[in-house]
Amino acid sequence: MTGDDVLEVLDLLREAGAEVWVGGGWGIDALVGRQTREHRDLDLMHRLEQEPAVVAALAAAGFAETLDWRPVRFVVSDGAGRQIDLHPLVFGPDGGALQESLEPGKPFAYPADCFVTGSVGGRTVPCLSAAQQVFFHQGYEPRDRDLHDMARLRETFGISTHF
Numbered sequence: 001m002t003g004d005d006v007l008e009v010l011d012l013l014r015e016a017g018a019e020v021w022v023g024g025g026w027g028i029d030a031l032v033g034r035q036t037r038e039h040r041d042l043d044l045m046h047r048l049e050q051e052p053a054v055v056a057a058l059a060a061a062g063f064a065e066t067l068d069w070r071p072v073r074f075v076v077s078d079g080a081g082r083q084i085d086l087h088p089l090v091f092g093p094d095g096g097a098l099q100e101s102l103e104p105g106k107p108f109a110y111p112a113d114c115f116v117t118g119s120v121g122g123r124t125v126p127c128l129s130a131a132q133q134v135f136f137h138q139g140y141e142p143r144d145r146d147l148h149d150m151a152r153l154r155e156t157f158g159i160s161t162h163f
Contacts, residue, residue, distance in 0.1 A: 016057035030118025041083040071100040
């Protein structure tokens with residue numbers, strides 16, 4: 001998944017009226033303001049109520065569902081091998097959101113201030129905050145890309161991470 005791919009997908013979803021935020025590796029690169037590594041996929045958080053528009057827009061662009069772990073997440077891929085990992089969010093009146101987890105009754109929490117902007121290819125894009133990224137990189141054995149990503153956040157923002 002290239003930076004141009006990310007911008008193409010974001011444009012497509014914006015035209016469909018869907019609000020999304022970039023997370024995962026591309027989200028970290030958006031916060032840093034430059035691509036720091038190759039990415040196999042694009043993680044997007046979206047409003048649950050906008051999921052039909054998200055799915056329809058991506059299907060029209062050649063993406064088909066390849067993994068269904070709803071209500072937690074689902075994945076779509078296209079013939080070129082591009083993959084998008086979609087995470088449905090339910091927003092509360094305070095602007096925060098919840099995402100179901102594999103543990104019933106223990107959803108992932110997204111505080112209102114975690115929805116920020118970064119840049120991909122010089123363009124401003126909606127993404128998750130550095131604090132939220134660090135929070136989501138806990139509770140598992142880090143892979144090389146996780147170590148890389150957390151190092152970029154430490155270098156850029158001077159924040160602490162647990163690995």
